[in-house]
Amino acid sequence: MTSNSLLQALEDHFVSLNRMVLKSLEDSVNIHREAIKRYLAASKDLSHPQGEDQNGEEAIRRILAFHKANLEVCNSMFTEISADTPLTGMLSILRQEHEKLLEKIPVKMPLEYPQGYFALNRNDPFLSKIMRTTEWTLLAPRQALSSLLNPIRKLMGKKIPEPVLPVHQVHARHLYRQFLLPHYLNRLTELIQETRKEISASLTVLLENELKEHPKFHWKKQYDILLGSFFQEKLEEFGKLINHSGSPLSFTSWRIWYKREILKNAFSQMVYIERSWRITYYAFYEDWRFREHLFTFIQEVRLIMLEVSSIFSGRIRTTLYPELEKQKAFITRILDGLPDPDKASMEELKSYLVKELYRMNKEKKLQLQEGTVFEAAEDIPGILQKLENVILEKLQDFPQKVGVVHSPDYQKGIRQSEIRYFSPSEFLEFNSLAEFLQVQNKLKVDLGKLLEKIVREFREFDQIVDFYLDSAIALTQKPGIQEDEVIMIFREGLKRLEGISDRSKTMLGDLDQKKWSEISANTEAFINSVSKLDDNDNILKIYTQLLRSRALASSAQNRKRLASGMKTTASRLSRYSSQHFGWLRTSYEDIRKLLKLTSSSATITSEISNYLAGIRKRINELPVIYQHLFEQAPVKEMNLFLSRKNDTEKLDQALADWEKGNFAATLVTGEAGSGCSSLLLHYARTLKSQYPILSFQVDKFYFSTDDFYTLIGEIFNQIDITDEGSLAHFVSTLSEKIVIIDGLERLFMRKVNGFECLRKFLSLVVNTNESIFWICSVSKIAYHYLNRTVALSEHFDYILDIDNLKGSDIREIIMKRNRLSGYNIWFLNSTEASEDDSDASQEELEEAFFADLERFAGSNIGLSLIYWLQSVQSVGEEGIKVDKFSVPDFEFLDNLPARKAFVLLLVVIHRKITEKYHALASNCSLEESSGLLSLLKEDSILVQKDGYFFLNGILYRHAVKLLRDRNLIH
Known part of the structure; x- marks a missing residue:
C-alpha cells in the first residue's frame, strides 16, 4: 500500500464514520425531540380561559390530564433511555469499524525519503549541523561504495547514479491508532458533550414547565465545525508524520511506548462521557417522573376533595335540614292548635292531646316503613374515610424507589455518587401523611360526636314529644290541677324542644361550614406539605429527619419496653402486698372503732339532718317534668328504658x-x-x-x-x-x-x-x-x-x-332522660359555680363527673339517678347547672344504735317497711315502732310515702356498708 492509497482509505473511512455518527446523534436527539413534541402537545390543553377558577373541577381535571400525559411521555422516554441508546450503539460501531480498518492498514510500509528531506530546518544553525551530520552518516558509506563501483560502471558503459538515502519504514497502523483516531474520538466526545448540554438545557426548562415552543438544536453546526473537516485539517500534519515515520528524526519506537494508552484513554473518555450523560438523563427523568407523580397525586387529592365536599354538603342539605324544617313545622302546628284554657275543659284538652299522640305515632310508623333519612346522615363520617382511602390508594401509584440529586445541574452532568434513593410513599407517610391522619382522625372524632348529637336529637324528637304528650295526659288526670297549668307545662316543654331545634340548626351550620372548613384546611395543609417535595433539597432534609426519627423511635420503644417491665413488676408487688398485708389496715381500723378513737359522732347532728333534708327539698323543687323523668319507680315509658x-x-x-x-x-x-x-x-x-x-x-x-x-x-x-x-x-x-x-x-x-x-x-x-x-x-x-x-x-x-351495667350505660340513661326534658346542661367546675362554655371543657367535666359517679354508684341505676338529682345545683331558662360530683361523708352511721341499725336492715332487705311490719318483726309495740320510725324520718334517714318508709337513697351505699361491718348482711 502506498501513502496515497493509505490516505484515500483513511479519508473514505472517516467519511463513513461521520455518516454513522451523524445518524446516531440524530437518533439520540430525536428521542428527546419527540418527547418534547409530546409534552408540548399535552400542554396545549392546559391553557385556562381568562378569569377561570383554577381550583374548579374542570380546571383540576385538565391539569390532572396534563400531568398524566406528561407521566406517560416521561415513562416512555425513561424506558428508551434506560434501554440501549443510539450513543451506546455508536460506540459499539466505532470499535467495530476501528478493528476492520486496522486489518487493512499494514503495520509497516516502506517509503523513500523525499528530496531535500535533510535540508529541512537548515535555517537553524544548530539543527543544520545535526542534519548535516545525519546526512553524512547515512550517505558516506553509500558514497564510498559508489566510488569503488564507478570505474566498473564506466567500463560497462553504465550511467553513474547519484548516491540516495535508504528507504524508511512508515508505521502506518501506529499513526492511525495513536494520532488520527484519538483526535477524532476527542472531537466526537466534544460534539457529544455540546449536544448533550443543548438537550439538557431544553429539558431543564421543560422540567420547570416554562417551555412553550419546540427548541431549536444547533448540534449540526457543531458537527460541521468539529467533524466535517476533521480529515482535511489533520491531513498536512498526518503527511509530515508519514514522512518522518521510521526515520532517525521520528523516534517512532519511543513514541509508541510513550503513547500506547492514548487510544484507550480516548475511548474511555468517550465511554465515560456517554455514561455520565446517561446517568444525567437518568437523574433528570427520575426527577421529572417523580414530579409528575407528585403533581398527579396532588390534583387527584384536590379532585376527590371536591367530590367529597359535594357529597358532604349534599347529605346535610338533603337529609338533615329538611328534617329540621319538618320538626319546626310540627312544633308550630301543635302550639297553634292548643285549646284556649279559658274556654276548653279538661276533657277537651285531654282529647286534643290523645289525638295528637295518636297522629304522631301513626306518622312514626309510616316513617319507619318508608325508611329514615338518618341512615344517610350517619354515613357522613364514612365520606371522610373515602378521602383517606383514596389518598392511601394513590400513594401506591408512586414508584417504589426514586433517585434525587442535591441542587442538580443537569447541564454540567450528574455523577452516580450524587444520586440518593428514597421511597416516595415512605417519605410522604413520614413527612405529610402522619400529621394529616392525626388531625383527620381528631376531626373525624369531633365530626362524629357532633353528628351523633344532631342525629340523636333528631331521633329523640318524637320520643320527647311523646313524653310531653304522655306527661300532659297524665297531668289531666291529676286531682286539683287546672287546665292552664297543664297547658303551661306542656307549652314550656315544647318551647324547650323548639330551643333544641334551634340548637340543632346551629350545630348543622357548624357541621356544614366550620367543620368542613377545618377538614379542607387540613387537606390543604397536607397538599402544601406534599408540594414541598418538589424541591430536592427538602427531600434530602426530610430523608435526614426520617433516619433520625427512626433512631429516636427505636430508642423510645426500648425505653417504653423498659418502663412497661418496671411498671408490671411494681404492679405485681403492689397486688401481692395488698393481698397479704391488707388485713393490717383492716385490723387497725377495727381496733380504733372498738376503742372509740374514731371521729364519728354517736348522734346525728342537726347539720347532718338539715343537710339531708336540704337535699330532699332541692330535689322536690326541681321542675315537675324533671322529677317525673328521674322518678325512683319502674320505667313505664318505652323511651326511658335502656x-x-x-x-x-x-x-x-x-x-x-x-x-x-x-x-x-x-x-x-x-x-x-x-x-x-x-x-x-x-x-x-x-x-x-x-x-x-x-x-x-x-x-x-x-x-x-x-x-x-x-x-x-x-x-x-x-x-x-x-x-x-x-x-x-x-x-x-x-x-x-x-x-x-x-x-x-x-x-x-x-x-x-x-x-x-x-x-x-x-x-x-x-x-x-x-x-x-x-x-x-x-x-x-x-x-x-x-x-x-x-x-x-x-x-x-x-x-x-x-x-x-357499665358506666357508659348509666351515663346514657341519665343523659337521655335529661335530653327528653329539653334542658341544656352546664357542668360546673367548682362549688363556686364557675363555668366554662367551651365544648372541650364541658366534655372534660362531663367525663370527670360520670367517672366519679361510676366509682361510687357502680351499676346501680337508682342510686345514680338520686346522685344526679342531688348534684343539680339550679334549673333556669338557660338550662341545668350540675355541680361537681363528690362522695358524701356519712360516717355518723357507723355509730348508729342497734335498734336503729335493725330498722335499716329491714328496709334494706325488703326495700320498704310499715310501722306494723316493723313492730311485728322487732317484737315491739306499734307505738314504739311509730316513734322510732318517725325519729329516723326526722333525721332524714328514712323517707315516708303512701304509708311506707323507704331508705333515703343517698344513704344506701353507707347503710349497706354499716350492715356489713356489723355482720348483719353478707
Whole structure:
C-alpha cells in the first residue's frame, strides 16, 4: 500500500464514520425531540380561559390530564433511555469499524525519503549541523561504495547514479491508532458533550414547565465545525508524520511506548462521557417522573376533595335540614292548635292531646316503613374515610424507589455518587401523611360526636314529644290541677324542644361550614406539605429527619419496653402486698372503732339532718317534668328504658327451655335500684308469645299461710282460693301461661314462722312448672339472706344477676332522660359555680363527673339517678347547672344504735317497711315502732310515702356498708 492509497482509505473511512455518527446523534436527539413534541402537545390543553377558577373541577381535571400525559411521555422516554441508546450503539460501531480498518492498514510500509528531506530546518544553525551530520552518516558509506563501483560502471558503459538515502519504514497502523483516531474520538466526545448540554438545557426548562415552543438544536453546526473537516485539517500534519515515520528524526519506537494508552484513554473518555450523560438523563427523568407523580397525586387529592365536599354538603342539605324544617313545622302546628284554657275543659284538652299522640305515632310508623333519612346522615363520617382511602390508594401509584440529586445541574452532568434513593410513599407517610391522619382522625372524632348529637336529637324528637304528650295526659288526670297549668307545662316543654331545634340548626351550620372548613384546611395543609417535595433539597432534609426519627423511635420503644417491665413488676408487688398485708389496715381500723378513737359522732347532728333534708327539698323543687323523668319507680315509658339485650336473651333462653318441657323457673336478682322491676315490666310488654302473660308487683307484705292464699288470689285474680283444696283445684285447671312476680323480698318476715308464705309460694313454683313459666325477682341482699334460710336458689333453674351495667350505660340513661326534658346542661367546675362554655371543657367535666359517679354508684341505676338529682345545683331558662360530683361523708352511721341499725336492715332487705311490719318483726309495740320510725324520718334517714318508709337513697351505699361491718348482711 502506498501513502496515497493509505490516505484515500483513511479519508473514505472517516467519511463513513461521520455518516454513522451523524445518524446516531440524530437518533439520540430525536428521542428527546419527540418527547418534547409530546409534552408540548399535552400542554396545549392546559391553557385556562381568562378569569377561570383554577381550583374548579374542570380546571383540576385538565391539569390532572396534563400531568398524566406528561407521566406517560416521561415513562416512555425513561424506558428508551434506560434501554440501549443510539450513543451506546455508536460506540459499539466505532470499535467495530476501528478493528476492520486496522486489518487493512499494514503495520509497516516502506517509503523513500523525499528530496531535500535533510535540508529541512537548515535555517537553524544548530539543527543544520545535526542534519548535516545525519546526512553524512547515512550517505558516506553509500558514497564510498559508489566510488569503488564507478570505474566498473564506466567500463560497462553504465550511467553513474547519484548516491540516495535508504528507504524508511512508515508505521502506518501506529499513526492511525495513536494520532488520527484519538483526535477524532476527542472531537466526537466534544460534539457529544455540546449536544448533550443543548438537550439538557431544553429539558431543564421543560422540567420547570416554562417551555412553550419546540427548541431549536444547533448540534449540526457543531458537527460541521468539529467533524466535517476533521480529515482535511489533520491531513498536512498526518503527511509530515508519514514522512518522518521510521526515520532517525521520528523516534517512532519511543513514541509508541510513550503513547500506547492514548487510544484507550480516548475511548474511555468517550465511554465515560456517554455514561455520565446517561446517568444525567437518568437523574433528570427520575426527577421529572417523580414530579409528575407528585403533581398527579396532588390534583387527584384536590379532585376527590371536591367530590367529597359535594357529597358532604349534599347529605346535610338533603337529609338533615329538611328534617329540621319538618320538626319546626310540627312544633308550630301543635302550639297553634292548643285549646284556649279559658274556654276548653279538661276533657277537651285531654282529647286534643290523645289525638295528637295518636297522629304522631301513626306518622312514626309510616316513617319507619318508608325508611329514615338518618341512615344517610350517619354515613357522613364514612365520606371522610373515602378521602383517606383514596389518598392511601394513590400513594401506591408512586414508584417504589426514586433517585434525587442535591441542587442538580443537569447541564454540567450528574455523577452516580450524587444520586440518593428514597421511597416516595415512605417519605410522604413520614413527612405529610402522619400529621394529616392525626388531625383527620381528631376531626373525624369531633365530626362524629357532633353528628351523633344532631342525629340523636333528631331521633329523640318524637320520643320527647311523646313524653310531653304522655306527661300532659297524665297531668289531666291529676286531682286539683287546672287546665292552664297543664297547658303551661306542656307549652314550656315544647318551647324547650323548639330551643333544641334551634340548637340543632346551629350545630348543622357548624357541621356544614366550620367543620368542613377545618377538614379542607387540613387537606390543604397536607397538599402544601406534599408540594414541598418538589424541591430536592427538602427531600434530602426530610430523608435526614426520617433516619433520625427512626433512631429516636427505636430508642423510645426500648425505653417504653423498659418502663412497661418496671411498671408490671411494681404492679405485681403492689397486688401481692395488698393481698397479704391488707388485713393490717383492716385490723387497725377495727381496733380504733372498738376503742372509740374514731371521729364519728354517736348522734346525728342537726347539720347532718338539715343537710339531708336540704337535699330532699332541692330535689322536690326541681321542675315537675324533671322529677317525673328521674322518678325512683319502674320505667313505664318505652323511651326511658335502656335496652338490656343480654338479659332479655337469657330470659328468652329460659322460656325456650320451658317450652321444651324442662324445669326453667327463673329468678332475677339485683341490687336495689339496679332495674329489676323495669326489666320485668319491659319484658312483659314486649314479649311476643302465644301464652298469656300475668305480671304482678308485690307492693304489700305477705308472710303467713293466709297471706299466701291471698297472694295467689291477687296474682290470678281469683277470690275463692282460701285453702289447699281450693288451690289444688285451681292449679288443676290452669292453662299454660307466663307469670312474672316482682318483689319476693316482701313474701317473708324476719321472725319465727315468718317464712310460711314464701315456702308455700316456692313449692307452688316447683309444682306448677308444667303449666306456668315463672319469672320472679328479688333484691340481691334478700337473695343472699334467703339462700341461707330457705335455700332460695334451689327452687329456680335460672339465676339472672343483672348488676352488669357499665358506666357508659348509666351515663346514657341519665343523659337521655335529661335530653327528653329539653334542658341544656352546664357542668360546673367548682362549688363556686364557675363555668366554662367551651365544648372541650364541658366534655372534660362531663367525663370527670360520670367517672366519679361510676366509682361510687357502680351499676346501680337508682342510686345514680338520686346522685344526679342531688348534684343539680339550679334549673333556669338557660338550662341545668350540675355541680361537681363528690362522695358524701356519712360516717355518723357507723355509730348508729342497734335498734336503729335493725330498722335499716329491714328496709334494706325488703326495700320498704310499715310501722306494723316493723313492730311485728322487732317484737315491739306499734307505738314504739311509730316513734322510732318517725325519729329516723326526722333525721332524714328514712323517707315516708303512701304509708311506707323507704331508705333515703343517698344513704344506701353507707347503710349497706354499716350492715356489713356489723355482720348483719353478707
